[in-house]
Amino acid sequence: xxxxxxxxxxxxxxxxxxxxxxxxxxxxxxxxxxxxxxxxxxxxxxxxxxxxxxxxxxxxxxxxxxxxxxxxxxxxxxxxxxxxxxxxxxxxxxxxxxxxxxxxxxxxxxxxxxxxxxxxxxxxxxxxxxxxxxxxxxxxxxxxxxxxxxxxxxxxxxxxxxxxxxxxxxxxxxxxxxxxxxxxxxxxxxxxxxxxxxxxxxxxxxxxxxxxxxxxxxxxxxxxxxxxxxxxxxxxxxxxxxxxxxxxxxxxxxxxxxxxxxxxxxxxxxxxxxxxxxxxxxxxxxxxxxxxxxxxxxxxxxxxxxxxxxxxxxxxxxxxxxxxxxxxxxxxxxxxxxxxxxxxxxxxxxxxxxxxxxxxxxxxxxxxxxxxxx
Ligand SMILES: Cc1cc2nc3c(=O)[nH]c(=O)nc-3n(C[C@H](O)[C@H](O)[C@H](O)COP(=O)(O)O)c2cc1C
Numbered sequence: 396x397x398x399x400x401x402x403x404x405x406x407x408x409x410x411x412x413x414x415x416x417x418x419x420x421x422x423x424x425x426x427x428x429x430x431x432x433x434x435x436x437x438x439x440x441x442x443x444x445x446x447x448x449x450x451x452x453x454x455x456x457x458x459x460x461x462x463x464x465x466x467x468x469x470x471x472x473x474x475x476x477x478x479x480x481x482x483x484x485x486x487x488x489x490x491x492x493x494x495x496x497x498x499x500x501x502x503x504x505x506x507x508x509x510x511x512x513x514x515x516x517x518x519x520x521x522x523x524x525x526x527x528x529x530x531x532x533x534x535x536x537x538x539x540x541x542x543x544x545x546x547x548x549x550x551x552x553x554x555x556x557x558x559x560x561x562x563x564x565x566x567x568x569x570x571x572x573x574x575x576x577x578x579x580x581x582x583x584x585x586x587x588x589x590x591x592x593x594x595x596x597x598x599x600x601x602x603x604x605x606x607x608x609x610x611x612x613x614x615x616x617x618x619x620x621x622x623x624x625x626x627x628x629x630x631x632x633x634x635x636x637x638x639x640x641x642x643x644x645x646x647x648x649x650x651x652x653x654x655x656x657x658x659x660x661x662x663x664x665x666x667x668x669x670x671x672x673x674x675x676x677x678x679x680x681x682x683x684x685x686x687x688x689x690x691x692x693x694x695x696x697x698x699x700x701x702x703x704x705x706x707x708x709x710x711x712x713x714x715x716x717x718x719x720x721x722x723x724x725x726x727x728x729x730x731x732x733x734x735x736x737x738x739x740x741x742x743x744x745x746x747x748x749x750x751x752x753x754x755x756x757x758x759x760x761x762x763x764x765x766x767x768x769x
Contacts, residue, residue, distance in 0.1 A: 401486075401739045401741075401742035401743050401746070402739065403739070404737060404738050404739030404742075405736065405737060405739030405740070405743065406739075407737070407739075408736065408737025408738065408739060409737070411737075412737065415427070416510065416512070419506065420508040420509060420510050420517070421505060421506070421507070421508045424508070428477065428478070431477075431478045431481050432477060432478060434478070434481050434484065435477065435478040435479070435480055435481050435538070438480045438481070438484065438542075439480070439538055439541040439542070440541075442541060442542050445480060445483050445484065445542065445545055446483075446545055447463040447464070447483055447488065447545045447546045448463065448464055448483075448486040448487075448488070448741070448742060448745065449463040449464065450463070450464045450745050450748075450749055452749055452752055452758070452759055452760060453465055453488075453745060453748055453749060453752075453759075453760045454760075455488075455725055455726055455760065455761065457654075457655060457703045457705075457725050457726060458580055458627035458629075458654035458655055458703065459627065460489075460547045460579050460580065460627070461547075462488045462489050462546070462547060462726060463488050463545075463546060464486070464487075464488035464745045465488055465716075465720070465725070465726045465727055465745075465748070465760060466486075466487060466488050466716070466726075466727055466728075466729065466741050466744050466745060467487055467488060467489040467490060467491060467549075467705070467726055467727065467728040467729075468482050468487050468489075468490040468491060468728065468729070468730075468733075469491060469707050469728035469729060469730040470491040470492070470493050470494055470549075470551035470582065470584065470631070470728075471493075471494065471519075471521070471551075471730060472730055472733070473490065473492045473493075474492075474493060474494060474495070474521075474523075474524065474525045475492075475495070475525055475526050475530075475531050475534070476492035476493065476495070476531050476534065476535045476538075476548075476550065477534070479492065479535065479538055479539065479544055479548055480538070480542065480544065482546065483544065483545050483546050485738040485741055486738070486741035486742045486745070487546060487741055488546060488547075488726075488745075489546050489547040489548070489549065489579075489726070490546065490547075490548055490549070491548075491549040491550070491551050491582055491657075491728065492535075492548060492549065492550050492551065493525070493531075493550050493551035493552060493553070493582075493584075494523050494525065494551045494552065494553040494584050494587065495525050495527070495528050495531045495550060495551070495552055495553070495570055495574060496523050496525060496527065496528065496552070496553050496554065496555040496556070496566070496570065497527065497528050497555045497558070497566045497567075497569040497570045498527050498555040498556075498557060498558075499525065499526050499527030499530065500522075500523060500524065500525065500527070500555060500556055500557075501524055502521050502522040502523060502524025502525075503520050503521065503522035503524075503589065506674075507519060507520045507521050507522065507676070508521065509673075509674050509676075510734070511671075511673070511680070512735070514668065514671075514680065514681055514682055515680050515681040515711065515731065515735050516678055516679060516680035516681055516682050516683075516731065517678075517679050517680055517730075517731050517734060518673055518674050518675075518676045518677065518678050518679075519589070519661065519676050519677055519679070520588075520589045520674070520675060520676030520677065521589060522556065522589045522590060523553050523555075523556065523587065523589070523590055528552070528569065528570040528573045528574055529573055531574070532573040532574055532577060535574075535577050536577055539577060544579075547579035547580065548577075548578055548579050549578060549579060549580045549581065549582050549629065550574045550575075550577065550578040550580075550581050550582070551581075551582040551584050551631065552567055552570040552571060552574060552581060552582070552583060552584065553584040553587060553590065553593065554566050554567065554590060554593055554596070556590055556591075560592050560595060560596065560601070563596055563601065563604075563605060564604050564605045564607075564608035564609075565608070567583060567605050567608065567609060568608050568609060568611075568612045571609050571612050571613075571626075572612055572615075572616065575612070575613070575616060575621075575622060575626040576616065576621045576622050576626075578626060579626075579627070580626065580627040580628070580629050580654060580655070581609075581626055581627075581628055581629070582628075582629040582630070582631050582657055583605060583606070583609070583628060583629070583630045583631065584631045584660070585597045585601075585602060585605070585630065585631070585632070586631050586632050586633035586659070586660035587660055587661075587677065588633070588660070588661060588662075588663045588676070588677045589676060589677060594633055594635075597632060597633065597636070597640065597644060598643075599643045599644065599646065599647050602630070602644070602647050602651075603647050603650075603651060606628065606630075606647065606651035606652075606653065607651065609628055610625070610628070610651065610652065613625035613626055613628075627654035627655070628652075628653055628654055629653065629654055629655040629656070629657050629705065630644075630648065630653050630655075630656055630657065631656075631657035631658075631659075631660055632644065632656060632657070632658050632659055632660065632690065632694075633659060633660050633662075634658075634659035634660065634661075634662045634664070634683060634686045634687055634690055634708065635662065635663065635664060636690060638693060641690070641693045641694060641697055642697055644694075645694060645697035645698050645702075648698065648702055649698065649701070649702065653702060654702075654703070655702065655703040655704065655705055655725075655726075656694050656698070656702060656703075656704050656705070657704075657705040657707060657728070658687060658690045658691045658694055658704060658705070658706060658707065658708075658724075659683070659686070659687040659690050659691075659707060659708050660677065661676075661677025661678055661679045661683065662677065662678050662679075662682075662683050662686060663676075663677065663678070664678070664686070665678070668682060679708070679709075679730060679731045680709055680711075680731035680732075680735070681709045681711065681731075682709065683708040683709045684708055684709025684710070684711075684715060684718075685709070686708070687706065687707060687708025687709060687719075688706070688708070688718055688719055688722045689722075691704050691706045691719055691722045691723050691724050692722040692723055692767075692768050694723065695722065695723025695724075695765050695768045696723075696768055696769070700723065700764075700765050700768075703725040703726070704723050704724045704725060705724060705725070705726045705727070705728055706719030706720065706722065706723075706724030706726070706727050706728070707719075707727065707728035707729070707730070709731070710727055710728075710729050710732055710744070711731075711732045711735070711736065711740075712744070712747065713743070713744050713746070713747020713748050713750070713751055714747070714751070716744050716747075716748055717747075717748060717751045717763065720748075720760065720763050720764055721763055721764075721765070721766045721767035721768070722765070722767060722768055723764060723765040723768045724764070725761070725764050727744075729741075729744075748760065751763075
């Protein structure tokens with residue numbers, strides 16, 4: 396990436412932001428995707444040599460995958476996996492697409508997305524609006540046939556709203572069998588607050604059942620020659636977990652061979668902004684930062700650093716990303732910061748992280764992981 400590009404991107408976004416913020420948030424998202432789809436189409440047609448933004452000091456190896464830098468796109472922005480190559484172009488080291496459900500569904504009624512600029516936060520109750528695993532898989536397969544992704548692509552899967560909790564494992568398995576052949580990892584979302592009952596699936600018995608079912612599916616796909624080796628399974632958790640919940644979940648994670656924990660999803664808590672009127676839904680952005688970091692730290696301790704963690708929640712600066720890494724995260728994801736700061740934030744975070752390592756006399760990012768977990 397051209398060295399001047401990050402500041403140019405940030406400046407361009409600062410100019411464009413007032414116009415975008417004058418629109419209803421979901422409409423702004425849809426318009427942005429009109430532009431991104433055009434870029435994706437050009438990338439597929441022209442097939443330029445798309446190389447990832449590499450930072451040798453920041454390169455990470457997690458779940459047998461190589462991440463050219465540790466900053467990833469969090470789930471929920473590219474719900475239908477429409478623009479997989481655009482995320483490389485914007486400098487991301489990986490991207491988590493979805494959430495995709497087995498059945499196509501419209502999500503909750505609108506309005507369902509709000510900005511809270513004074514808090515640098517968003518509230519959403521989208522409710523897994525997506526085209527369904529079969530359609531998403533078909534479209535994504537076509538795009539990846541043009542050119543493979545130079546960065547790891549994860550696909551986040553959730554339970555279809557119409558499926559009762561007792562049949563959740565079958566529902567996840569249906570999405571998994573269609574999407575795992577296209578993904579570098581699959582992330583099981585049991586933590587969105589916007590699908591009734593979903594978070595109950597974080598209970599050890601439910602989660603073990605889902606994970607066992609997916610590992611069986613993994614073996615079946617390998618045997619059928621649809622994948623070369625079992626697809627790594629990540630699990631995304633909520634920020635409201637109690638210390639006891641984390642102990643129980645960490646046991647499941649270890650025994651079921653989960654490849655990484657993604658911490659955390661959005662929060663339903665409103666502290667310390669209780670007095671402020673806010674819509675119902677999941678809160679993301681700056682108010683989530685501290686709690687998400689605590690959850691990363693608690694998982695890191697409980698797992699004794701043996702299962703990698705992806706830290707997500709309220710990362711706006713290199714210092715915020717470093718805080719997650721020092722608490723135990725090997726990788727970091729962002730969503731809200733992209734809305735408030737624009738795409739120039741990705742290279743800025745990577746540069747800032749490289750500077751923080753230099754300051755602390757560390758050769759490589761991996762030396763910082765979990766340094767402040769104890
Ligand atoms: C509008 C919106 C939609 C989201 N949709 C999903 C989703 O479909 N699946 C998911 O796992 N997380 C979803 N998230 C949560 C994000 O992936 C992330 O965990 C959360 O926003 C915290 O990160 P942030 O503070 O950087 O935004 C969504 C977040 C937002 C703001």
